[in-house]
Every structure is written in C-alpha cells, then in structure tokens.
Amino acid sequence: MSKSLPALKSKNELTDTFSRTISYLRLSLTDRCNLRCIYCMPEDRDEGLKFLKHDDLLRYEELLRIVTLAVDMGMNKIRLTGGEPLVRRGVMDFISSLAELNGLEEIRLTTNGVLLEEKAAGLFAAGIRKLNISLDTMRPERFKTITGVDRFQQVWQGIETAEKMGFDIKLNVVAMKGFNDDEFADFARLALRKNYQVRFIEFMPVGKHSTWDKRYYISSTDLQKMLAKVGDMVPLPGCRMDGPAKVYAISGKDGTTGRVGFISPISHHFCDTCNRLRLTSSGMLRACLLHDREADLKAILRANGSDDDIRKIIKETILSKPKGHTLAEDMQSVDKAPCIGQMSRIGG
Secondary structure (H helix, E strand, C coil): CCCCCCCCCCCHHHECCCCCECCEEEEECCCCCCCCCCCCCCCCCCCCCCCCCHHHCCCHHHHHHHHHHHHHHCCCEEEEECCCHHHCCCHHHHHHHHHCCCCCCEEEEEECCCCHHHHHHHHHHHCCCEEEEECCCCCHHHHHHHHCCCCHHHHHHHHHHHHHHCCEEEEEEEECCCCCHHHHHHHHHHHHHCCEEEEEEECCCECCCCCCCHHHCCCHHHHHHHHCCCEEEEECCCCCCCCCCEEEEEEECCCCEEEEEEECCCCCCCHHHCCEEEECCCCEEECCCCCCCEEEHHHHHHCCCCHHHHHHHHHHHHHCCCCCCCHHHHHHHCCCCCECCCHHHHCC
16 A cells, blocks of 8 residues: 555645544554453443454554545544554554654554553554553452453553653543542552653443443542642643643642643533544544444445545544534433443444
8 A cells, every 4th residue: 555645735624613623533443352341341241242353343454544544634643542452463563554654743552551561562662652551440459340350460560561661651540439539649649659640531421331320420620629638730731732631730748740630521521622533443433432423434445445435534524523522411311321332442
C-alpha cells in the first residue's frame, strides 16, 4: 500500500457541524481481554461471553489503510485500545508501521498492565512513549473482586517497569462509590510520590449488560472535595493534544507536587471540545462513545472500496457527530445504559 497520498487543499473535511476539528482516532484492536472487569465485561464474567471471531476483526493492513487515510486528512493522534490491545498477536509490528506515518504526532496505548512487564521494551522500540494504564485499586484482594483475576502484582510490576523505561504514564481509575472510594486519597498521594498523572473517571452506564447503578456513582465534584484533605489543587491550562481530562496540579502538605485529572462524562461532559472518532474492533466507525450510530468501514474495505469511499465514510461520520450525549438526562428516568454497544468492542 502506498503511503504517498495526495495532500488535501483544506482541513474543513475534519470539521463537524458544531465547528469542532476531529483530529483524534481511537482504534479498538480486539474485544478480547485477560481481565473481566465488572463494568466492562460483566456477563457472568466468562460464561456466555462471546468474542469476535478472528476474521471479524479488521486485519492490520486494513487498520493501517484507514489510519493512513485519516492522517492524510489531517488527524494527528491515535490511541490503541481494546479489549486489551496487547493480547492481539502482531501488535508490535503494527505499531512500528504506525510510527512511520508522516503527520502522525502521537500514538498512545491504553492497557490494563497485565502484559506490560514483558511487552514494555517492545512497545518502546516500536515507538510508543505514552501509556494509559487502568488501575481501579491498589489492594490485591479488591483487584481480584473488580477484575475477576488475581493479577495485581503482575500489573504493578508492569507499571514499575514502564516507569523505569521512561514512559509517560497516566493511571485511569474508574471511581465507584462503595467499591474503591476509600482509596481515592491513596491514589492522590501516589500522584505526589510518582511522576504519574492519576485520572479519576466517573462510572458511566455503557453496554447492554452494564452493571451501572446510581448507588455506585460519584461525581468528580464530590471526588475533588474528598481529595482536599490530601492537598491543594490548582487547575492547569489545557493544550491542543489534551484528552477529556480536566487536570490539576496538586500540592501535598509536605511540599510534594503531582498531577491529578478528572474525566466527567456525566456531571461535566466534555462534548463541546470532543475531537474524537472511534473505530471498533468489528470495523464500525463511531462518532460518539455514547451514541450507537455506526458506519460499517469493514464492509467497504472487504467490498474492495476505494480510498475515496473510505474518506467519504470518515467525512460523513464527522458530519453526523452529535452536539453531545444525553447521559445525565437519561439516567434520571432509567437505570440502564442508553448506549447498548459492548465497551470492550467500542474501545475503553
């Protein structure tokens, strides 16, 4: 496949109907995972859980073709997600191919950390420098309860290995009242001790079989009040390549400093500044995590569609991007997920 595509005369193709420039593509490489977290794969943990067949996943050459076209259109940031992206064979070679694309400024990877210790060197060599690592607890027994697997020490060793290698690390903590709210202060103190940005994510209802319940929800505002006893927080200015987190500098009472972030899709949604599209592991292009409207890119690819056909779908998806989700309103009347898509396929 040729990488020398003609440059477009205008970047208006990346602008949606609400004047947002879409510059960020999230790729779910697989729906498979080596954990069974209660908020992502709750369907009896293993029994009855159906993964996509290998042929139903986009092949790496198909993914690379889509990314090449998206970057040529002006997108400059890619995030690799899953499922757990590191369980898919051949992922290192694919990342190396991405790293060669002119115009792609940033490649991030979201991982649960289980395979990180053995894969860190390969990721670094392939071109990854920035990692988002999911970690909802620092207590081994609780880790097993939340994930269904007793692998906390393996994950922690992976985090420490990545830190020593020089990766830029963000820890993602799903905030759940009654599950891990007694650890929020500990996570803030971790941000003071380590050069990690710890990001707290509001628990949100995603998926037909979501375990979401209002009783488990805690807003970012309430969470920040809980962290006040750890130290003072001052908001930091955003930058062009930022994600959805509102980031604060936190200063401990002992003079230590760190960074904490809050991702608030329910209480303070960030739709007005959303710059993302999502490509699911089944090859569907989504304009919004919380809206189930999708475009079937895999069908276009496997029907020998042209590059222009793919560009057309990307542009149409951008133009169909909604102004925002209605999650907060929906939750006032129902205790179920307005988005029925499976989180592990959409990409966390």
